[in-house]
Amino acid sequence: MSDDTLRVAKIRSGTVIDHVPGGQALNVLAILGIDGSAGEAVSVGMNVSSDRLGQKDIVKVEGRELSQAEVDVISLIAPAASINIVRDYEVVEKNRVVRPERVTGVLTCPNHNCITTGNEPVESAFDVLDGGVRCAYCDTILREDIAAHL
Amino acid sequence: MRHDHLLSANQLSRDDIEAVLDRAATIADDPPDHADDVLALLFFEPSTRTKMSFDTAMKRLGGTTVDMGSAEASSVKKGETLADTVRVVEGYADAIVLRHPSEGAAKMASEFVDVPVVNAGDGAGQHPSQTLLDLYTIRENAGLDDLTIGIMGDLKYGRTVHSLASALTNFDARQQFISPESLRLPRSVRFDLHEAGAQVREHTDLAEVLPDLDVLYVTRIQRERFPDENEYRAVAGQYRIDEATLADASDDLTVMHPLPRVDEIAPDVDSTPHATYFEQAHNGVPVRMALLSALLGGEDR
Numbered sequence: 076m077s078d079d080t081l082r083v084a085k086i087r088s089g090t091v092i093d094h095v096p097g098g099q100a101l102n103v104l105a106i107l108g109i110d111g112s113a114g115e116a117v118s119v120g121m122n123v124s125s126d127r128l129g130q131k132d133i134v135k136v137e138g139r140e141l142s143q144a145e146v147d148v149i150s151l152i153a154p155a156a157s158i159n160i161v162r163d164y165e166v167v168e169k170n171r172v173v174r175p176e177r178v179t180g181v182l183t184c185p186n187h188n189c190i191t192t193g194n195e196p197v198e199s200a201f202d203v204l205d206g207g208v209r210c211a212y213c214d215t216i217l218r219e220d221i222a223a224h225l
Numbered sequence: 226m227r228h229d230h231l232l233s234a235n236q237l238s239r240d241d242i243e244a245v246l247d248r249a250a251t252i253a254d255d256p257p258d259h260a261d262d263v264l265a266l267l268f269f270e271p272s273t274r275t276k277m278s279f280d281t282a283m284k285r286l287g288g289t290t291v292d293m294g295s296a297e298a299s300s301v302k303k304g305e306t307l308a309d310t311v312r313v314v315e316g317y318a319d320a321i322v323l324r325h326p327s328e329g330a331a332k333m334a335s336e337f338v339d340v341p342v343v344n345a346g347d348g349a350g351q352h353p354s355q356t357l358l359d360l361y362t363i364r365e366n367a368g369l370d371d372l373t374i375g376i377m378g379d380l381k382y383g384r385t386v387h388s389l390a391s392a393l394t395n396f397d398a399r400q401q402f403i404s405p406e407s408l409r410l411p412r413s414v415r416f417d418l419h420e421a422g423a424q425v426r427e428h429t430d431l432a433e434v435l436p437d438l439d440v441l442y443v444t445r446i447q448r449e450r451f452p453d454e455n456e457y458r459a460v461a462g463q464y465r466i467d468e469a470t471l472a473d474a475s476d477d478l479t480v481m482h483p484l485p486r487v488d489e490i491a492p493d494v495d496s497t498p499h500a501t502y503f504e505q506a507h508n509g510v511p512v513r514m515a516l517l518s519a520l521l522g523g524e525d526r
Contacts, residue, residue, distance in 0.1 A: 188348050190329040195306050197333050204416075212329025213350055214413035 084118055089137040091159040091166075092149065097122045097130035099152050102222035104134065106148050106181075107141070115139070128155065147175040148182075151208065151221050177202050177211065182224045189213035230335045230342045231516065234353040234388035235417065239395035246361050248515035249508075257518050259286040264517065265318035266292045267310065268345070269325045274484060275345050275355070278509035279322045279517075286514055291317055308337045315340050320520055323347075341520040349382040349411075355483055356388040358512040359442070362505040366479040367439040370397040375434055377403040378444035378464055378489060380410045385483040386444055387414050394421035401434045402427045405460045408446065431466070432473070440479045441466070441499075443489050467491035471499055481505050 095103055100119045109115055116137035125131035140160055141149075149156055150172035160168035180198040184191050191199045191212050201208035207218035217224060228236055264283040268276050276292075283290050293299050293314070307330060314321060315338040323331050324345040331344030331351075346352045363369060374393065380386050380402055391414065393400055400423060402410060409427060410418075418425050428434055435441070446464055451457035465488060471478065482490055482502040494500050 186328060188326070188328055190307070190325075190327040190333045190347075193327060195333060196308050197336070209413065209416075210329070212332050213348075214328070214411075216412045216416055 084135075085164055086116075086118065086135045086137045086161055087164055088162050089135065089139050090141050091161060092134040092136075092141075092153070093131070093157045093159060094125065094128060094155045095132040095134060095149075095153040096128060096155070097132055099222075100132035100134050102152050103132070103149055105222055105225055106152075107136065107139075107145060109136070144178075144181065146172055147178050148225070150174045151178065151203065174203050178208065182208065182217075182221065184210045184213060184215055185217060185224055186210065186213050186215040189215065229520075230331070230344075231353050231520065232331045232335060232342065232344045233351045234356045234391040235351075237353065237356075237392055237395070242357065242360055242392060242395060245357055245512065245515045245519060246364060248518070249357075249361055249511040252514045252518065253285070253511050256286055256514065259283070259288040259518065259521060262286070262288040262319045262521050263317065264288060264290045265314045265321045266290055267314065267321060267323045267325075268293070269296045269307075269323075269330075270346065271295075272324055272345070274506055274509060275324065275352075276322075278506075279343075279345065279354075279513050281510050282513035282517055285510065286518060288517075307334060311338050311342070314338075320517065343516070343520065346384055348384070349387075350384050351388045352384040352483075353388045353392075354513060354516055355385045355509075356392045357516060358505065358508045359385070359389050359481065359483070360392060361508050361512050362481060362501060363440055363479070365504075365508075366501055367477070372396065372398040372439050373401065373434075373437050374398055374440040374442060375401045375403055375431065375438045376442045376444075377431060379408045379446045379450065380404040380444075381408040382447060382450055383444045386442075387411070389442065390414055390423075391417055391421075394418060394423045399424045400426075401438065403429070403431050403434065403464070405429065405446075405463070407460070408450075431464070431470070435471075435474050438474065438478055440481060441474070443480065443482045443486075445482075445485070445487055445489055461489070465489050465491065466494065468493040468497060471497065474499070 100121050118135040120133040122130045156172045158170050159166045179200045182201050184199055191197055200211040202211055209216045280290050311334045320341040322343045322345045326348050328348040328350035330347045335342040376386055446461045448457050478499050479501045480499040484506055
């Protein structure tokens, strides 16, 4: 049993988001809308050693399997992440995230003059670039701190 | 053109551009008949040239226009969304020309209607029909290949600049951008130019490149963008050209401006062979006739 496993206990059923870049775990929780107020059981390991990433974060969410939309957004800040579905303490499904071509309705455009930030009946949409996203309406490119625009 | 709308210069290929410019060159002699077509002019920001030239273009095609008037006097004042406005106007008109203060407005509008939408300026975003008449003017005066063009002024917020820079990537053009540091091209335009492999250089001083230019495209530095009036004055004065400034330019230099100018081109340039900005404005009518005819499906009528 590795040190990492000891630090972050097994869950019975739910999702393990592994290989998150070190320091991004709280942003993953923000994407999932988890702030502890709903009583969810969540385990977080931050900056644990990783052969692949050097340092990584791990997030384990009890009793919840993620939607594709949530996985798409996680891929923007954690492109090497793996999503493991756990049932009865066993990993029954293990997938690497795939960066989508577009994410819709989850990020807010930082350009306050963008048509998506007004009162129009339109969802935000961002095309995914290498290392960033681009608003499909106003072309604004967002590279840093994508999680701040969730 | 194979597009249903004209929203951004990014969607225009070289073939698209040349088809419109070629048609513009002859359309006045043999205009197609659009007597049954109605064009809606939705201008949520003030406009003189763009609005009048679309109006004139449609009428010279035999069609008619409907105009919502100023935003202050329209249902927008009552809080109606743009999405609702265009859905209503779609029932009145065969195409919509839209100017709006928000970036992405034309794209959003196009998602709510089935008639063609032409982006006539969306905030600091794009102004692609202006670009078509700019390219027409450039082609007439300097050609579109093996071209060195200086684009000077407010490159950050200047929507005509964003569209022109993008469209020029279809041609063998060396783009020299001249602006204050604070008004350099936005990240998205630089990204597109890089992706297109465009030949681009940036400068703060026109004198560094003036002798090499075939075309100098001047834009207004917008006073309202500066929080400090003194900061505006310090910058604006450096980007004003007059006849003396052009002493080092090629005899064949073409000076353009999307107009209205304020003080960035002195009146003494008007009488020189360089001045092309009024011709450029006049070209708006035939180019927009060709564009509207293409979007309304009347090229072969």
